[in-house]
Protein backbone atom coordinates (compact mmCIF):
# COMPACT_ATOMS: atom_id res chain seq x y z
CA UNK A 1 0.00 0.00 0.00
CA UNK A 2 1.00 3.60 -0.48
CA UNK A 3 0.58 5.38 2.86
CA UNK A 4 0.75 8.98 3.94
CA UNK A 5 1.74 9.02 7.62
CA UNK A 6 1.26 12.45 9.23
CA UNK A 7 3.44 13.18 12.26
CA UNK A 8 5.89 10.50 11.11
CA UNK A 9 8.84 12.29 12.72
CA UNK A 10 7.27 12.08 16.19
CA UNK A 11 7.43 9.33 18.79
CA UNK A 12 4.63 7.01 17.65
CA UNK A 13 4.61 8.15 14.00
CA UNK A 14 8.27 7.22 13.58
CA UNK A 15 7.59 3.73 15.00
CA UNK A 16 4.73 3.36 12.49
CA UNK A 17 6.95 4.55 9.62
CA UNK A 18 9.80 2.19 10.56
CA UNK A 19 7.44 -0.79 10.74
CA UNK A 20 5.47 0.12 7.59
CA UNK A 21 8.68 0.55 5.57
CA UNK A 22 10.01 -2.77 6.91
CA UNK A 23 6.70 -4.42 5.95
CA UNK A 24 7.18 -3.22 2.34
CA UNK A 25 4.62 -0.40 2.21
CA UNK A 26 5.51 2.75 0.30
CA UNK A 27 5.53 5.46 3.00
CA UNK A 28 5.27 9.23 2.67
CA UNK A 29 6.17 10.80 6.01
CA UNK A 30 4.34 14.14 6.18
CA UNK A 31 5.55 16.29 9.06
CA UNK A 32 6.17 20.01 9.60
CA UNK A 33 8.87 19.29 12.22
CA UNK A 34 7.70 21.00 15.39
CA UNK A 35 9.83 20.97 18.55
CA UNK A 36 8.59 17.38 19.14
CA UNK A 37 9.90 15.98 15.83
CA UNK A 38 13.20 14.22 15.29
CA UNK A 39 14.24 12.93 11.88
CA UNK A 40 17.03 10.94 13.56
CA UNK A 41 14.22 8.59 14.69
CA UNK A 42 14.08 7.54 11.01
CA UNK A 43 17.79 7.04 10.35
CA UNK A 44 17.21 3.31 9.83
CA UNK A 45 14.81 3.91 6.90
CA UNK A 46 15.99 7.26 5.49
CA UNK A 47 17.73 5.67 2.48
CA UNK A 48 15.04 3.07 1.72
CA UNK A 49 13.52 3.23 -1.80
CA UNK A 50 10.00 2.95 -0.31
CA UNK A 51 10.38 5.96 2.02
CA UNK A 52 9.88 9.67 1.24
CA UNK A 53 9.84 12.67 3.58
CA UNK A 54 7.55 15.65 2.86
CA UNK A 55 8.00 18.69 5.09
CA UNK A 56 4.49 20.12 5.19
CA UNK A 57 1.94 21.46 7.66
CA UNK A 58 -1.46 19.76 7.95
CA UNK A 59 -3.02 23.23 8.45
CA UNK A 60 -1.87 24.29 4.95
CA UNK A 61 -4.68 23.37 2.54
CA UNK A 62 -2.66 24.01 -0.63
CA UNK A 63 0.23 21.91 0.61
CA UNK A 64 -2.14 19.07 1.55
CA UNK A 65 -3.80 19.13 -1.89
CA UNK A 66 -0.36 19.00 -3.53
CA UNK A 67 0.83 16.08 -1.37
CA UNK A 68 -2.30 14.02 -2.16
CA UNK A 69 -2.07 14.82 -5.90
CA UNK A 70 1.63 13.98 -6.01
CA UNK A 71 1.63 10.77 -4.00
CA UNK A 72 -1.88 9.36 -4.66
CA UNK A 73 -2.08 7.33 -1.44
CA UNK A 74 -4.20 4.25 -0.70
CA UNK A 75 -4.54 5.42 2.91
CA UNK A 76 -3.68 8.18 5.35
CA UNK A 77 -2.56 7.44 8.91
CA UNK A 78 -3.08 10.68 10.79
CA UNK A 79 -0.83 11.05 13.85
CA UNK A 80 0.31 14.69 13.54
CA UNK A 81 -0.75 16.55 16.67
CA UNK A 82 0.28 18.63 19.61
CA UNK A 83 0.48 15.85 22.17
CA UNK A 84 1.75 17.01 25.57
CA UNK A 85 -0.97 17.51 28.21
CA UNK A 86 1.10 19.90 30.38
CA UNK A 87 1.80 22.14 27.36
CA UNK A 88 -1.94 22.14 26.56
CA UNK A 89 -2.64 23.54 30.04
CA UNK A 90 -0.03 26.29 29.63
CA UNK A 91 -1.06 27.18 26.05
CA UNK A 92 -4.24 25.55 24.67
CA UNK A 93 -4.38 27.60 21.44
CA UNK A 94 -1.82 25.55 19.54
CA UNK A 95 -3.75 22.38 20.40
CA UNK A 96 -6.99 23.71 18.94
CA UNK A 97 -5.18 24.99 15.87
CA UNK A 98 -3.27 21.81 15.05
CA UNK A 99 -5.48 19.05 16.42
CA UNK A 100 -8.87 20.50 15.44
CA UNK A 101 -8.29 22.88 12.52
CA UNK A 102 -5.37 20.82 11.17
CA UNK A 103 -7.47 17.64 11.18
CA UNK A 104 -10.27 19.53 9.40
CA UNK A 105 -7.88 20.75 6.67
CA UNK A 106 -6.45 17.25 6.24
CA UNK A 107 -9.93 15.69 6.09
CA UNK A 108 -10.96 18.12 3.36
CA UNK A 109 -7.83 17.35 1.33
CA UNK A 110 -8.48 13.62 1.76
CA UNK A 111 -12.15 13.99 0.81
CA UNK A 112 -11.46 15.97 -2.39
CA UNK A 113 -8.73 13.52 -3.39
CA UNK A 114 -11.04 10.55 -2.67
CA UNK A 115 -13.91 12.06 -4.68
CA UNK A 116 -11.48 12.82 -7.53
CA UNK A 117 -10.39 9.17 -7.53
CA UNK A 118 -14.03 8.02 -7.96
CA UNK A 119 -14.64 7.33 -4.24
CA UNK A 120 -12.72 4.03 -3.95
CA UNK A 121 -14.12 2.14 -0.94
CA UNK A 122 -10.67 0.65 -0.34
CA UNK A 123 -9.33 4.11 0.59
CA UNK A 124 -8.86 4.63 4.34
CA UNK A 125 -8.51 7.69 6.54
CA UNK A 126 -7.09 6.25 9.76
CA UNK A 127 -7.32 8.72 12.63
CA UNK A 128 -5.04 7.97 15.58
CA UNK A 129 -6.42 9.16 18.90
CA UNK A 130 -6.19 8.67 22.62
CA UNK A 131 -8.20 7.02 25.40
CA UNK A 132 -8.04 10.40 27.20
CA UNK A 133 -11.13 11.47 25.19
CA UNK A 134 -13.19 9.27 27.54
CA UNK A 135 -12.19 11.23 30.64
CA UNK A 136 -11.45 9.45 33.87
CA UNK A 137 -12.44 6.15 35.49
CA UNK A 138 -12.86 5.43 39.19
CA UNK A 139 -11.26 2.43 40.86
CA UNK A 140 -13.08 -0.02 38.59
CA UNK A 141 -14.37 -0.34 35.02
CA UNK A 142 -12.75 -0.02 31.58
CA UNK A 143 -13.25 2.16 28.49
CA UNK A 144 -15.11 0.43 25.66
CA UNK A 145 -15.75 1.87 22.20
CA UNK A 146 -19.23 2.85 23.48
CA UNK A 147 -17.99 4.87 26.48
CA UNK A 148 -19.30 8.46 26.20
CA UNK A 149 -16.72 11.15 25.52
CA UNK A 150 -15.86 13.33 28.57
CA UNK A 151 -12.44 14.94 27.97
CA UNK A 152 -10.95 16.89 30.88
CA UNK A 153 -7.80 18.61 29.51
CA UNK A 154 -7.38 21.00 26.57
CA UNK A 155 -5.33 18.24 24.88
CA UNK A 156 -7.99 15.55 25.28
CA UNK A 157 -10.76 17.99 24.32
CA UNK A 158 -8.92 18.87 21.11
CA UNK A 159 -8.43 15.17 20.30
CA UNK A 160 -12.11 14.47 21.07
CA UNK A 161 -13.10 17.26 18.68
CA UNK A 162 -10.88 15.78 15.96
CA UNK A 163 -12.45 12.33 16.51
CA UNK A 164 -15.89 13.87 16.02
CA UNK A 165 -14.79 15.58 12.80
CA UNK A 166 -13.53 12.28 11.39
CA UNK A 167 -16.77 10.53 12.30
CA UNK A 168 -18.80 13.37 10.73
CA UNK A 169 -16.80 13.21 7.48
CA UNK A 170 -17.60 9.50 7.40
CA UNK A 171 -21.32 9.94 8.10
CA UNK A 172 -21.88 13.06 5.99
CA UNK A 173 -19.59 12.52 3.01
CA UNK A 174 -19.11 8.76 3.21
CA UNK A 175 -15.34 9.09 3.59
CA UNK A 176 -14.09 5.62 4.59
CA UNK A 177 -12.38 5.91 7.98
CA UNK A 178 -11.15 3.90 10.93
CA UNK A 179 -10.50 5.47 14.32
CA UNK A 180 -8.29 4.14 17.10
CA UNK A 181 -8.16 5.28 20.74
CA UNK A 182 -5.03 4.13 22.48
CA UNK A 183 -3.67 4.17 26.01
CA UNK A 184 -0.33 5.69 27.09
CA UNK A 185 2.64 4.67 24.98
CA UNK A 186 6.27 4.33 26.05
CA UNK A 187 9.50 3.03 24.56
CA UNK A 188 12.52 4.12 22.48
CA UNK A 189 12.55 7.65 20.97
CA UNK A 190 10.01 8.96 23.52
CA UNK A 191 10.45 12.73 23.75
CA UNK A 192 12.35 13.69 26.94
CA UNK A 193 9.45 15.72 28.42
CA UNK A 194 7.09 12.72 28.86
CA UNK A 195 6.79 10.83 32.17
CA UNK A 196 8.95 7.74 31.59
CA UNK A 197 11.90 9.53 29.94
CA UNK A 198 11.66 12.29 32.58
CA UNK A 199 12.01 9.68 35.31
CA UNK A 200 15.00 8.00 33.63
CA UNK A 201 16.79 11.25 32.81
CA UNK A 202 16.15 12.96 36.16
CA UNK A 203 17.37 9.80 37.91
CA UNK A 204 20.57 9.73 35.84
CA UNK A 205 21.11 13.47 36.43
CA UNK A 206 20.90 12.96 40.21
CA UNK A 207 17.94 15.39 40.26
CA UNK A 208 14.61 15.12 42.10
CA UNK A 209 12.23 12.78 40.22
CA UNK A 210 8.89 14.64 40.16
CA UNK A 211 5.71 12.63 40.77
CA UNK A 212 2.35 14.38 40.55
CA UNK A 213 0.19 14.20 43.72
CA UNK A 214 0.82 10.89 45.47
CA UNK A 215 1.50 9.01 42.24
CA UNK A 216 -1.86 7.23 42.54
CA UNK A 217 -2.92 7.92 38.93
CA UNK A 218 -3.31 4.71 36.93
CA UNK A 219 -2.45 4.36 33.24
CA UNK A 220 -2.59 1.35 30.91
CA UNK A 221 0.90 1.32 29.35
CA UNK A 222 1.55 0.09 25.81
CA UNK A 223 5.00 -0.46 24.28
CA UNK A 224 5.20 1.81 21.24
CA UNK A 225 6.17 -0.94 18.78
CA UNK A 226 3.07 -2.87 19.84
CA UNK A 227 1.00 0.24 19.10
CA UNK A 228 2.55 0.53 15.61
CA UNK A 229 1.72 -3.13 15.01
CA UNK A 230 -1.88 -2.61 16.21
CA UNK A 231 -2.32 0.43 13.96
CA UNK A 232 -1.16 -1.42 10.85
CA UNK A 233 -3.46 -4.31 11.81
CA UNK A 234 -6.48 -2.00 12.13
CA UNK A 235 -5.60 -0.28 8.85
CA UNK A 236 -5.42 -3.63 7.05
CA UNK A 237 -8.28 -5.51 8.70
CA UNK A 238 -10.48 -3.06 10.63
CA UNK A 239 -14.03 -2.39 9.50
CA UNK A 240 -14.88 0.95 7.89
CA UNK A 241 -16.64 3.62 9.97
CA UNK A 242 -15.62 1.86 13.18
CA UNK A 243 -13.42 2.65 16.16
CA UNK A 244 -11.07 0.31 17.99
CA UNK A 245 -9.63 0.75 21.48
CA UNK A 246 -5.99 -0.27 21.82
CA UNK A 247 -4.44 -1.02 25.21
CA UNK A 248 -1.43 -2.68 26.73
CA UNK A 249 -3.22 -4.82 29.34
CA UNK A 250 -0.61 -3.28 31.66
CA UNK A 251 -2.35 -1.12 34.27
CA UNK A 252 0.01 0.52 36.75
CA UNK A 253 0.04 3.44 39.17
CA UNK A 254 2.52 6.18 38.27
CA UNK A 255 4.40 5.63 41.53
CA UNK A 256 4.82 1.94 40.69
CA UNK A 257 6.21 2.83 37.23
CA UNK A 258 8.70 5.20 38.87
CA UNK A 259 9.72 2.58 41.44
CA UNK A 260 10.21 -0.05 38.72
CA UNK A 261 12.44 2.29 36.70
CA UNK A 262 14.48 3.13 39.80
CA UNK A 263 14.95 -0.59 40.52
CA UNK A 264 16.10 -1.25 36.92
CA UNK A 265 18.61 1.62 37.18
CA UNK A 266 19.83 0.36 40.59
CA UNK A 267 20.74 -2.91 38.85
CA UNK A 268 22.19 -1.43 35.63
CA UNK A 269 23.86 1.78 36.84
CA UNK A 270 24.44 1.27 40.60
CA UNK A 271 25.34 4.23 42.82
CA UNK A 272 25.80 4.81 46.56
CA UNK A 273 22.11 5.51 47.32
CA UNK A 274 19.03 3.97 45.66
CA UNK A 275 17.51 6.04 42.84
CA UNK A 276 14.13 5.91 44.62
CA UNK A 277 15.58 8.30 47.24
CA UNK A 278 15.32 11.00 44.54
CA UNK A 279 11.50 10.70 44.25
CA UNK A 280 9.82 14.06 45.03
CA UNK A 281 6.04 14.43 45.18
CA UNK A 282 4.88 17.66 43.52
CA UNK A 283 1.56 19.55 43.30
CA UNK A 284 -0.87 17.59 41.17
CA UNK A 285 -1.70 18.60 37.57
CA UNK A 286 -5.08 20.44 37.42
CA UNK A 287 -7.85 18.21 36.05
CA UNK A 288 -5.56 15.17 36.39
CA UNK A 289 -7.56 12.07 35.41
CA UNK A 290 -7.32 9.36 38.09
CA UNK A 291 -7.44 6.22 36.01
CA UNK A 292 -7.54 5.06 32.38
CA UNK A 293 -8.08 1.42 31.44
CA UNK A 294 -8.89 -0.12 28.07
CA UNK A 295 -11.28 -2.96 27.36
CA UNK A 296 -9.49 -4.54 24.36
CA UNK A 297 -12.23 -7.06 23.53
CA UNK A 298 -13.09 -5.63 20.08
CA UNK A 299 -9.56 -5.51 18.65
CA UNK A 300 -8.78 -8.92 20.17
CA UNK A 301 -11.89 -10.75 19.01
CA UNK A 302 -12.44 -9.05 15.61
CA UNK A 303 -8.84 -8.61 14.51
CA UNK A 304 -6.96 -11.16 16.63
CA UNK A 305 -4.55 -8.52 17.95
CA UNK A 306 -3.03 -8.34 21.42
CA UNK A 307 0.12 -6.75 22.83
CA UNK A 308 3.32 -8.78 22.83
CA UNK A 309 5.51 -6.88 25.32
CA UNK A 310 4.90 -7.01 29.10
CA UNK A 311 5.41 -3.88 31.19
CA UNK A 312 8.53 -5.26 32.90
CA UNK A 313 10.12 -6.26 29.57
CA UNK A 314 9.19 -2.95 27.94
CA UNK A 315 10.52 -0.83 30.80
CA UNK A 316 13.82 -2.70 30.81
CA UNK A 317 14.17 -2.30 27.01
CA UNK A 318 13.33 1.40 27.35
CA UNK A 319 15.88 2.04 30.10
CA UNK A 320 18.52 0.16 28.05
CA UNK A 321 17.68 2.33 25.03
CA UNK A 322 18.10 5.61 26.95
CA UNK A 323 21.37 4.40 28.48
CA UNK A 324 22.68 3.55 24.99
CA UNK A 325 21.41 6.70 23.22
CA UNK A 326 22.60 9.63 25.28
CA UNK A 327 23.49 11.83 22.22
CA UNK A 328 19.86 11.51 21.01
CA UNK A 329 18.24 12.76 24.23
CA UNK A 330 20.94 15.35 24.98
CA UNK A 331 20.32 16.94 21.55
CA UNK A 332 16.57 17.17 22.25
CA UNK A 333 17.13 18.60 25.72
CA UNK A 334 19.23 21.32 24.11
CA UNK A 335 16.23 22.41 22.04
CA UNK A 336 14.49 25.66 22.88
CA UNK A 337 13.13 25.50 26.39
CA UNK A 338 12.95 21.72 26.77
CA UNK A 339 15.96 21.22 29.07
CA UNK A 340 15.13 24.28 31.18
CA UNK A 341 11.47 23.26 31.35
CA UNK A 342 12.49 19.91 32.79
CA UNK A 343 15.25 21.28 35.00
CA UNK A 344 17.63 18.64 33.65
CA UNK A 345 19.71 20.69 31.24
CA UNK A 346 23.36 19.78 31.70
Ligand code: NAD
Nearest residue numbers: 007009010011012032033034036037057058080081129185
Ligand atom coordinates in the same frame (compact mmCIF):
# COMPACT_ATOMS: atom_id res chain seq x y z
P1 NAD B 1 4.63 13.57 19.16
O1 NAD B 1 4.37 14.89 19.82
O2 NAD B 1 5.83 12.79 19.54
O3 NAD B 1 4.70 13.77 17.57
C1 NAD B 1 3.82 14.60 16.87
C2 NAD B 1 4.39 14.83 15.48
O4 NAD B 1 3.43 15.61 14.74
C3 NAD B 1 5.70 15.63 15.48
O5 NAD B 1 6.64 15.00 14.63
C4 NAD B 1 5.29 16.99 14.95
O6 NAD B 1 6.33 17.65 14.20
C5 NAD B 1 4.11 16.63 14.04
N1 NAD B 1 3.21 17.77 13.86
C6 NAD B 1 2.66 18.55 14.83
N2 NAD B 1 1.92 19.52 14.27
C7 NAD B 1 1.96 19.33 12.93
C8 NAD B 1 1.39 20.00 11.81
N3 NAD B 1 0.63 21.10 11.99
N4 NAD B 1 1.65 19.54 10.57
C9 NAD B 1 2.44 18.45 10.38
N5 NAD B 1 3.04 17.79 11.39
C10 NAD B 1 2.79 18.22 12.65
O7 NAD B 1 3.29 12.73 19.39
P2 NAD B 1 3.12 11.17 19.68
O8 NAD B 1 3.25 10.93 21.13
O9 NAD B 1 3.95 10.39 18.72
O10 NAD B 1 1.57 10.99 19.32
C11 NAD B 1 1.17 10.78 17.96
C12 NAD B 1 -0.34 10.69 17.89
O11 NAD B 1 -0.81 9.63 18.71
C13 NAD B 1 -1.04 11.96 18.38
O12 NAD B 1 -2.13 12.22 17.54
C14 NAD B 1 -1.50 11.61 19.79
O13 NAD B 1 -2.66 12.31 20.13
C15 NAD B 1 -1.77 10.12 19.64
N6 NAD B 1 -1.62 9.33 20.86
C16 NAD B 1 -0.50 9.44 21.63
C17 NAD B 1 -0.35 8.64 22.76
C18 NAD B 1 0.91 8.69 23.60
O14 NAD B 1 0.97 8.03 24.63
N7 NAD B 1 1.95 9.40 23.19
C19 NAD B 1 -1.37 7.74 23.11
C20 NAD B 1 -2.52 7.65 22.31
C21 NAD B 1 -2.61 8.45 21.18
